[in-house]
Amino acid sequence: MDFSFSEQEQAVADLSRQILGDLSTPERHKHLEADGLTHDDYVWGELCDAGLVGVSLPEECGGGGLGFLATCLMLEEIGRTTARVPFLAPVAAMAVAEFDPDEDLLAEMATGSALVSPALVEPGRDPGEPSATAVAAGDGWTVTGTKEMVPFADQADCFLVPASTNHGVGLFLVRNSAPSVEVVPQEATSGLVEGKVVLVDAPADRLGTGAEAVEWLVQRCTAALSAVAVGVVSEALRLTAAYTSEREQFGRPIATFQAVGQRVGDAYIDTEAIRLTALQACWRLDQGLEASTEVAVAKYWAADGGQRVANAAQHLHGGMGVDRDYPLWRYYVWAKHLELSLGGSTSQLLRIGEALAAGTA
Secondary structure (H helix, E strand, O other): OOOOOOHHHHHHHHHHHHHHHHHOOHHHHHHHHHOOOOOOHHHHHHHHHOOOOOOOOOHHHOOOOOOHHHHHHHHHHHHHHOOOOOOOHHHHHHHHHHHOOOHHHHHHHHHOOOOEEEOOEEOOEOOOOOOOEEEEEOOEEEEEEEEEEEEOOOOOOEEEEEEEEOOEEEEEEEEOOOOOEEEEEEOOOOOOOEEEEEEEEEEEEEEOOOHHHHHHHHHHHHHHHHHHHHHHHHHHHHHHHHHHHHOEEOOEEHHHOHHHHHHHHHHHHHHHHHHHHHHHHHHHHHOOOOOHHHHHHHHHHHHHHHHHHHHHHHHHHHHHHHOOOOOHHHHHHHHHHHHHOOOOHHHHHHHHHHHHHHOOO
């Protein structure tokens, strides 16, 4: 693995940190919450105007022409600021570019004017074995089924839907505007908007052929969630280090107590493990290398290690950790959301175990 970033990738990371650090602040979050707003359209617009949303899409469609890793560097900064933006939309747009390069649609996705959301989740089922079905209809397809916990479903213009056909599994593009598509809002404790998408003979376009397209998207969405987790736990750790250095008990900062120092030290180790495994997974995907085990390892650390960091941060903050006037609580609920999205630690361990048993890890 190459641990260095290219000049362009570093520029993406720096610009993302500047925009999100300046705009997606705790004060901004309080304003959104006071107004009952679940989306930060202004921050999303600034990311779009800066060319960051389409940074990994082809240049001929108005994108930046960079790889998957560049998008993951932006996602890390979104996690660091818990920005309320549809962070999986750029990843889903990459699937459209990979399997059905519709230049008009990609041009809209590159500017953020069209949002596509991955609809991967069916309770109790692997995304590669969906109960949703697709049937050929003339020159196109129709899809019937229900997908749960679809991120930012109320904003999405299109959904990427895995569905079973008579000849296996495929990935389908379904437009939200179709009359046979219903979106039912689902409340998440993180404050992120999700929805149940009900499809009844919904018109669809097939992207690619076979289960490979579904696995391509699942791997990149899972790695992307791990990248967001890097930002979440890094900022939670930074807040904790600052707080324990300033909070005094018995006449000295609590950071000088051995038990506190050990807890923060363990959280630091977990944070760096989450960062390393996420970077490894994102880099391998960026390079077109086999990465199924690396993605499972990254998601395991994001789920298991992420919860340890979040729990330690909240514990060491005491009552401040649950005070909604203080920003830490957002990182705790985001860490929990990311832990469960697309499979928690147990499901990732099962994937790793299967790879070890098969000799492919």
